[in-house]
Amino acid sequence: MKSKVWHIIGDKRAGGSNHFVKQLVVSRLRDRFAFLVLRLEEARALLKTEKPDLIVFHYPCAWKYLWDLVYFKTKSPLFICEHHYCQGFEADQVHSRMRFRWLLRIAYGIANGVVSVSQAQCQWMLAAHLVNPRKVRVITPASRVxxxxxxxxxxxxxxxxxxxxxxxxxxxxxxxxxxxxxxxxxxxxxxxxxxxxxxxxxxxxxxxxxxxxxxxxxxxxxxxxxxxxxxxxxxxxxxxxxxxxxxxxxxxxxxxxxxxxxxxxxxxxxxxxxxxxxxxxxxxxxxxxxxxxxxxxxxxxxxxxVNAWENCLDHWEAFLGDVTM
CATH class of the missing domain: 3.40.50.2000 (Glycogen Phosphorylase B;)
Incomplete structure (x- = not known):
């Protein structure tokens, strides 16, 4: 039986994380995993009657989502895929670094783990003590090209x-x-x-x-x-x-x-x-x-x-296989 993997995503734009998730769920990995792409409110409703084997949270972390993360964690293993925040974002957009970092520490701490999208982002997370090193792994995104x-x-x-x-x-x-x-x-x-x-x-x-x-x-x-x-x-x-x-x-x-x-x-x-x-x-x-x-x-x-997309799929397959065993 295929493992049920829910991707919770709110980005409706053509590019970025939405583009990546859309390609991922119709890739060869669908032969092994039963993917479902949901908005936050849809996931809340569906969890009343269904139980996934894994939830991957693609929304940007925010104080208003912390209780959702807690709720999701009670229903399924939960991983945050961090498409949004990085050192450059913090330098340009964040007025209170202490408050911002506490938000991320709490959010990442609630989740079972974090998927970082680059080595630089991961190094920033670790240097800022945002996440336990054992809970983060790097999978660089790709697309079909x-x-x-x-x-x-x-x-x-x-x-x-x-x-x-x-x-x-x-x-x-x-x-x-x-x-x-x-x-x-x-x-x-x-x-x-x-x-x-x-x-x-x-x-x-x-x-x-x-x-x-x-x-x-x-x-x-x-x-x-x-x-x-x-x-x-x-x-x-x-x-x-x-x-x-x-x-x-x-x-x-x-x-x-x-x-x-x-x-x-x-x-x-x-x-x-x-x-x-x-x-x-x-x-x-x-x-x-x-x-x-x-x-x-x-x-x-x-x-x-040349092999970026297949390499990306290999890493996601290994990750999903590890956490849904």
Missing amino acids: ENLLTLPAKFPSSPLILGAYGRFARQKGFDRLLKVMAQLPSEKFQLLLGGYGPDEAILQQLAENLPQVQMVGTIGDVAQFLSRCHGVVIPSRWEPWGLVCLEAKAAGKAVLVAAVDGLPEQVQGCGEVIPLNDLDAWKDAIAALAEQDLITWGKNGRASV
Whole structure:
């Protein structure tokens, strides 16, 4: 009989944790596990009549959810998959570090364990004494990228076309990227900026008089978007992992990423890691791209993620098998 695994998730956005969970539950693991994806209120109701073998909690931890965690723990083994919080988030968004850390210590303490999404995030958890080292394991997320792995190489030309995409929100740092692009010549560098979100008006205003920037709206076809780019820029203020980096590498694109959280560990021989708040360093790194071997960077990045999805599934299968025995 298949083990019953419930994924409790509230994220309705197309990307991020929602995208990952949707792909996970229809993967080959469904041959071994009976997955159910539920919102919090649906899980509360269903627990009155059913008992899962495992609950994986994907919501961001919050004081209002602590009693739910306690309740879930009385019904089933409970693990928190931490897609949300990291050192960069704490530095940029948290006003009371003591209160924030106590929240996480209590939440992680209630759960049977925590799944961390990057080595950097895990190191932050342990350094801040947020979780017992025996209760945390790292499983880096991935996604199916077969259509990206077959994209042909795009040889450098002038202007060099860079891509950046994601939610238009403070986290992604696109406001700073536009300020950097304003200092670069439009005849040598172009930026395609794709996405949507609450900061769209701000970004539109910043890009209004920049001929080197094209706002392309929501990205419906990631492969088609990336096929237009020579490289991808990821200037996030925080990023526990960062699936955009994996997608860019699968597409054979050089990457420039912020030196924050889970991004640097994804860049080995396929791009550069730039200091988070040094806009001059970002300008210099982009300006130097024309002199870099972007094709080799692209090949190296692609080679590093060819088996990323299958490796991710292997680790999730081992984890789920261990905790549902």
